[in-house]
Amino acid sequence: MCIEILRHKKKVLLLLLLTVAGSIIFYLYTLRLERDNASATSTSTTSRLEREISDLQALFESKVVPQLGDLGRPARRNWTAGERQAMAQSMRGVGFNSWLSQRISSERSLYDMRHRSCKKLEYSLEKLPSVSVVITYHDEEASVLLRTLSSLRNRTPILLLREIILVDDGSTNVDPKLSDFLQIKFLNMVKHHRLDTQVGLMKARVTGAQLALADVLVFLDSHVEVTQGWLEPLIAPILQNNRTCTTPIIDTIDYDNFAYRRGKPSRGFFNWEFNYIQLPLLKEEAVALPAPHKNPIMNGGLFAIGRQWFFDLGGYDKGLKIWGAEQFELSLKIWLCGGSILEVPCSRVGHLYRDPNFHIHYTHQNKESEKKVISRNYRRVAEVWLDDYKDKLFEKMPHLTVIQVGSLTEEKALKKRLHCKPFKWFLDQLGKDFLNLYPVVEPVDFAFGVLQSLASPKLCLDRSEGKPGQPKLSECPDDHTFPESELKWTLTNHRELRSGPVCLEKRNQQGDIYVFQCHGQMGNQFWSLNTTSQQVVHGQMGSSRRCLEIQPDAKGVTTRKCDSNNAKQRWKFGYKNNHRLQHFWDNVKTS
Numbered sequence: 001m002c003i004e005i006l007r008h009k010k011k012v013l014l015l016l017l018l019t020v021a022g023s024i025i026f027y028l029y030t031l032r033l034e035r036d037n038a039s040a041t042s043t044s045t046t047s048r049l050e051r052e053i054s055d056l057q058a059l060f061e062s063k064v065v066p067q068l069g070d071l072g073r074p075a076r077r078n079w080t081a082g083e084r085q086a087m088a089q090s091m092r093g094v095g096f097n098s099w100l101s102q103r104i105s106s107e108r109s110l111y112d113m114r115h116r117s118c119k120k121l122e123y124s125l126e127k128l129p130s131v132s133v134v135i136t137y138h139d140e141e142a143s144v145l146l147r148t149l150s151s152l153r154n155r156t157p158i159l160l161l162r163e164i165i166l167v168d169d170g171s172t173n174v175d176p177k178l179s180d181f182l183q184i185k186f187l188n189m190v191k192h193h194r195l196d197t198q199v200g201l202m203k204a205r206v207t208g209a210q211l212a213l214a215d216v217l218v219f220l221d222s223h224v225e226v227t228q229g230w231l232e233p234l235i236a237p238i239l240q241n242n243r244t245c246t247t248p249i250i251d252t253i254d255y256d257n258f259a260y261r262r263g264k265p266s267r268g269f270f271n272w273e274f275n276y277i278q279l280p281l282l283k284e285e286a287v288a289l290p291a292p293h294k295n296p297i298m299n300g301g302l303f304a305i306g307r308q309w310f311f312d313l314g315g316y317d318k319g320l321k322i323w324g325a326e327q328f329e330l331s332l333k334i335w336l337c338g339g340s341i342l343e344v345p346c347s348r349v350g351h352l353y354r355d356p357n358f359h360i361h362y363t364h365q366n367k368e369s370e371k372k373v374i375s376r377n378y379r380r381v382a383e384v385w386l387d388d389y390k391d392k393l394f395e396k397m398p399h400l401t402v403i404q405v406g407s408l409t410e411e412k413a414l415k416k417r418l419h420c421k422p423f424k425w426f427l428d429q430l431g432k433d434f435l436n437l438y439p440v441v442e443p444v445d446f447a448f449g450v451l452q453s454l455a456s457p458k459l460c461l462d463r464s465e466g467k468p469g470q471p472k473l474s475e476c477p478d479d480h481t482f483p484e485s486e487l488k489w490t491l492t493n494h495r496e497l498r499s500g501p502v503c504l505e506k507r508n509q510q511g512d513i514y515v516f517q518c519h520g521q522m523g524n525q526f527w528s529l530n531t532t533s534q535q536v537v538h539g540q541m542g543s544s545r546r547c548l549e550i551q552p553d554a555k556g557v558t559t560r561k562c563d564s565n566n567a568k569q570r571w572k573f574g575y576k577n578n579h580r581l582q583h584f585w586d587n588v589k590t591s
C-alpha cells in the first residue's frame with residue numbers, strides 16, 4: 001500500500017511540477033504580450049501628439065526666416081517683386097506688413113536700449129508682487145500675437161509672471177488651431193478666454209481683470225514686444241504706493257519693416273479736441289532721468305496698476321464702448337481720486353503702430369457708426385470729469401453737444417464717493433505748460449486766407465489731394481480772405497499751417513509735403529512766415545529749415561533749401577496780422 005502510494009506520489013508531484021512550470025511560462029508569455037501591446041499603443045499616441053504639435057508649428061511658424069529682424073533691426077532681404085507685392089497687399093489689409101511679420105521669429109532678440117544706470121538696478125524678486133498680464137484683442141494677426149506672448153515669456157522673470165490672461169474680444173477671424181497652439185507653446189502660462197461677441201476693449205479688459213489672480217495687473221496691447229528688465233522697475237513703485245499706476249516708455253515697432261526704435265520719455269496729455277499729445281518733460285524731471293516722472297495722461301494700452309485700486313475706481317466707465325477716450329477717463333480718475341501715474345524710463349515696451357494713413361474700423365459689427373461711438377465716449381468723459389472746461393472741448397467739437405450720452409449716475413456717484421477733486425486741480429498741478437501751449441482763451445491766428453504763389457499768381461494751395469496724401473494747386477478764388485474751405489489756410493497759434501482738420505507736414509529728407517491730421521505738436525508740422533522775404537518756412541530749429549516751393553508743372557508743392565532770390569518760394573497770405581507776427585518767435589525754441 002505504502003509503495004503504491006509512493007509510486008503514485010511521484011507521478012502526482014511530477015504532474016504538479018509540470019503544471020506549475022507551464023503556468024509560469026504562460027504567465028510570463030502573456031505578460032510580455034501585454035507589455036508589447038501597451039508599448040505599441042503608447043508609441044502611437046506619442047507619435048500622434050508629436051505629429052499634431054509639428055503640424056501646428058508648421059501652420060504658425062514654418063515661414064520664419066532665421067535671424068530676420070534679430071536684435072530689433074529692420075527686417076530686410078533682397079525680396080523678389082512677387083514678395084514685395086505680397087507685402088504691399090498685406091499692408092493695405094491691416095495697416096502693417098503682416099506678410100513680413102510671419103517671417104520674423106516670435107522669439108527674435110531685441111537690443112537692450114535701456115539707460116546704463118537702469119541695467120545696474122537690482123530688485124529682490126521675492127519682495128516684488130507677481131502680476132497678471134491682461135491682453136485683449138480683436139482680429140489680431142497671429143504672428144504678431146505670438147511675438148507679444150513669446151517676448152513676455154522670454155523677458156519676464158518667471159517668479160513675477162503669474163499668468164497671461166488673453167481675452168479674444170469677439171474676433172471674426174477665429175482659428176481654433178491658434179488656441180491649441182497657444183496651449184502647447186505656453187502651457188498654463190496663457191489663459192485664453194474667448195468672448196463670442198465683441199464688447200470693446202474697455203469691457204474686455206475688465207473681464208480679463210476679473211479673472212486675474214495676482215495683486216498687480218499689467219495691461220498690454222496685443223501687438224507689443226517687451227524688453228529686457230521691463231517688469232521689475234514698472235511694478236516697484238506700486239509696491240511703495242498701491243495707488244500708483246505706472247507706464248513704460250513706449251518704443252516703436254515699425255509697421256513696414258518691424259525695426260524696434262527708441263521712444264522718448266514724455267508727459268502724456270490731451271488737447272481740446274481730445275487728441276492724445278506728448279509734452280516734453282519738465283526741466284527737473286529731465287535732469288533726474290532715468291528716475292520715474294509724473295505722467296498726466298497715459299497713452300492707453302500699456303500700464304500697470306494694483307488690482308484693488310483698479311476696481312476701487314470702478315474699472316472703466318461701463319458706458320464706454322469699443323474704443324476711444326478710455327485712457328482719458330482712467331487717467332483723470334486716477335489723478336483726481338487720490339492716485340498718481342508715473343512713467344518709468346527704465347521699463348521699455350515696443351508697440352506696433354499702424355501706418356498712419358490706415359484707419360482701423362472696430363465698429364463694423366456694431367449698429368452705430370464709429371463716429372457716434374467715439375463721440376459718445378468723448379462726451380461721457382467730458383461730462384463727468386472736465387467740469388466747466390467741457391465747454392472748451394464742445395467749442396472745438398460742437399457735434400458732441402447733440403450726442404445722446406446715456407446715464408452718468410453711476411460715474412457721478414463714484415466721483416462723490418471717492419471725494420475726487422475738480423479738473424482745475426489737475427490743470428494747476430500737472431498742466432501749467434499745457435495751458436501755455438493750449439490756452440483756454442486762444443490768441444488770434446497769425447495769418448489766414450488763401451496761400452497764393454507769387455511766382456504763379458493764378459495758383460493757390462489746395463488741401464484736396466493731388467498725389468495721394470499730398471496737397472495740390474488750384475486756381476485762386478476771387479475772395480482771398482474768406483475763400484472756400486479747401487483753399488483756406490491758417491497759420492495758427494500752434495505754428496501750424498492748418499486747413500480744416502488737416503495740417504501741412506514734411507515727412508522725409510527729400511522735403512515732400514503732405515496733408516495730415518493736425519497733431520499740434522509742432523515738429524514736422526511747424527511753419528513760420530518770413531514777412532520780409534515772403535517765404536513760408538518749415539522747421540523750428542534754425543539748422544533744419546526749408547522753404548515751401550511751388551512746382552507748377554507737377555501742380556504741387558515741395559520744400560527746398562531756402563533761397564530769397566527764388567521767386568518760386570514767395571507766397572502771399574489772404575490776411576496777415578502783422579502785430580501778432582512780430583511776436584511769432586516768443587517762447588519758441590530755435591536751437
Ligand code: UDP
Pocket residue numbers: 136137138139140169198199200201204220221222223300301322323360362
Ligand atoms: N481691442 C479689443 N476690442 C476692440 C477694439 C480693440 O480688444 O473692440 C484691442 C486691440 O486688439 C488692441 C487693444 O485693444 O490689442 C488696443 O487697440 P488698438 O491697438 O487699436 O489701439 P491703439 O494702439 O491704436 O490706441
Ligand code: MN
Pocket residue numbers: 221222223301351352
Ligand atoms: Mn495698439
